[in-house]
Amino acid sequence: MKTLYIVRHAKSAWDDPSLSDHDRPLMNKGVRKTGKISDFLIDQDVKVDQMISSSAVRAYETARLIADALEYPLDNIKKESDLYHADVDQILSVVFGVNDDVNSLMIFGHNPTFTSFANQFLEHKVDWMPTSAIVSVSFETDKWEEIVMAKRRTNFVIFPKML
16 A cells, blocks of 8 residues: 655745745745645555655745645755756656655655646546645555555645634
């Protein structure tokens, strides 16, 4: 069994025009909403074997917030530049590259692609994953490369406004 957590980064700041899109940090509002998501994950007793984040500052900061809440070692968060401006195939490639010893994987990235990626696995599609949203799906397989064809179950789709 493999469990995938798909997380859209928290709300980021646009107030410093000197920063590139890649380097935008989180807003306080984004930190607060991610705290709600983290509390939900703790309540669900979520355990993660591996976290992979887009290299963008806002995604990595979101990963760090959730990792800290879940007591996942911050140094073990892998930054993946392929998740920044990724298309669905690039996201799949990152997931397929995960070692099969990893049973639970959390990835952090960006819309619109993360919504499209999540919808590949959801029976009830979402129109748009808002910032700090998380989708969890479990797959009946032992190999990450087989998740597209594997039987699956949606564990939850949570947006901060739901909490």
